[in-house]
Amino acid sequence: LPRALWGRPARLFVLLFVVADLLGALVLLLPAAHAEGHDLTVVEALFTATSALAVCGLAVIGLGTELSVFGELVVAGLVQVGGIGIMTLASVLGVVVIHRFGLRMQLTLQAETRSLSVGDVSGIVGRVVRTSLLCEAVLAAVIVPRMWLAHDMTLLEALYSGTFHSIMAFNNAGLSIYDDSLTRFSGDPLILLPIAAATIVGGLGFPVLLELRRHLRSPRRWTLHTKLTVTTTALLFGAGMVLVPLMEWSNPATLGGLSPGARLVNGIFHGIMPRSGGFNTVDVGAMEDSTLLVTIMLMFVGNGSGSTAGGIKVATLAVLFLVVWAEIRGHPHVHVFGRRLPPSVIREALSLTFLSMTVVVASTVALLVATRYQLEVVLFEVVSASGVVGLSTGITGDLPEPAQLLLVVLMLAGRIGPITFASALALREHTRRYDLAESRPIIG
């Protein structure tokens, strides 16, 4: 590969991503990809390809009704390629970034040297592919027999549905061959909980997964990144799994109609899914506004860096929180787990969060002006797209085409943006030589 491109891996990734997206859309426009008597518009094909490649999960068509089996396989392929691509890029950049700052990370054996060869990269790709396929196979091995034996499917149907949803789950893609997502399994915790577990594992991020595999039982040896990610993600899953069931418990349009046990399982499921899983088993549009707001906040944060989840990532949230905590305690430095956070990482976390919020607010205002929907559903849709989560209150398919194209841009930006933005920040050359006198405005 040309050196110039490897010098800018993020730029190469953006190029490859957009090309793959357009190719995917073209293939989905082929008649062979459509179900009998159905046809896709250009925007529908582009939206579907982007949602799959960005492992988002929003849909303007019903995959099961409007696509052929070939079309569905194309979608699954795009999800698999998108997921592996994102995890690989994030891991490569992770190694480069960590190197750049002269720090140690036990990600790969090659991390001791300062250069990254083509061999190193293909080594990382290999690990990512093996990890992905292994996790997907384990999930399929659990849910395929269950679908076959307990859900009135033939073995072939169960194999197909189980494998498809396993790929979606580990990659946090949230797309389903069923038009009502996983609603038909709302009574079966033996399907829902393994799927939820797979989205959690996939959402931790490849760097963390590798480290957990190596040092699962000795948390002391974990890097700061893994410690922060595991702690924060556990707290956020905990919050979602408590708040969502509590707030929806008596809502007759969602959990209220189910048995207590099913309320608990489906409530917990919907407390997990905003972290990028994107499946639903009840009508999200019928949820209370309080639940929608909590879901929006969880979607905005997302999950682990270098994962198939979106959002600003849990490590970023952790840095913000640690800064506030240090300020409140009056510490001039930000300390955590026996380490000090460099000022650069604080500025990066602040920048990524502030930019993401600006994008969300501006897009929400634009969509509100362009449509007649209310704030809560539009904000929900925008955060779901830019956080590549895939949950929807149900308006996606009814939006005018320009609004759908805005969501396409948000999905692309939400997928590519944080990785390339953060890596560009971390990889840049510092050219400013001189320096100015300090001065401070009054804050607050």
Added chain:
Amino acid sequence: LPRALWGRPARLFVLLFVVADLLGALVLLLPAAHAEGHDLTVVEALFTATSALAVCGLAVIGLGTELSVFGELVVAGLVQVGGIGIMTLASVLGVVVIHRFGLRMQLTLQAETRSLSVGDVSGIVGRVVRTSLLCEAVLAAVIVPRMWLAHDMTLLEALYSGTFHSIMAFNNAGLSIYDDSLTRFSGDPLILLPIAAATIVGGLGFPVLLELRRHLRSPRRWTLHTKLTVTTTALLFGAGMVLVPLMEWSNPATLGGLSPGARLVNGIFHGIMPRSGGFNTVDVGAMEDSTLLVTIMLMFVGNGSGSTAGGIKVATLAVLFLVVWAEIRGHPHVHVFGRRLPPSVIREALSLTFLSMTVVVASTVALLVATRYQLEVVLFEVVSASGVVGLSTGITGDLPEPAQLLLVVLMLAGRIGPITFASALALREHTRRYDLAESRPIIG
């Protein structure tokens, strides 16, 4: 005054503020404060006193219908005391904080020395009082004759209404003796525009006002704080004055029913008021969701430090933006107007913003759970209270008492919080002696 208290001016201020609040509520509970045939509950009195003292403007009662003239004068007095107290405290802290960091600020003549005597403080109080009364008198001199001559009022009525609203306007208090706020003046730009101008002047903040008075025509001599505040506040007012008229132009329930000229004037008025003015001339509750969202963002930011406006303050927003801009350009330091921002100010801006957002989101979730209102109105009300703005979609009076008490807490926290939080940050002792090795998580 005891040295220990002056060592902690913020703590003294909190104490005085809460005592004044409770005293105000007690006075408002007196029968003499009520209009014939009306009575106030404890919560109504506490809410009204807090809204006045915190110069917020939210109301659970109609001042004109439920209070006597004495009651209205108590409200005006609380506003005047609250406004002067806030500007004084912020200015005193400004001097102390700037001293602490060994930087120069042309705020007072005493700023050359490192200590602040009782004489200095009363000097500042004197300046604040003179500036406030002067600005209020100028506004009253403009609107009283206009009310008398063009609005079917007796001279006494015009004097009373004009003076009352002048006090409210300069102090950004947003309370009115009319139950529909300034709606009756929606056809009169000669009332609305002077009032809007007074809220802008009052919202700049006392430190900036003093500097502008001294060096209005030589911006080069302005401190960094004044440069940042003037620039950012102009941009934000510009945004509001363009977006609000545009988005409400054809809304029949707000601007749509007015003549084109009146649409422009009232649209601009409503683009200015979210920055803490808090008056309204059209039904805010009938605005488009897009306008509500823009208004919410403007209310969250507020206006100048050391002013009677609330929010995180424009200087804080400017710091956040400058950090992002420096990150995007790849500069290791944050430079603006030929100065470098110290890392401590970046952490303070981040902390104040993140804490404010956390309070807003948590309070919104709580109110959504406790009431049946939708996200946009609840979020609006929460940001209006915690940003001490005073605009409302109209639900304040209909909220259950616990929800109204939450708003009281938000108004107090929004008024006292940022000042004391920021000054506590800036004034603290750094005690951490040792330091740890740096380590960085992956952002994005």
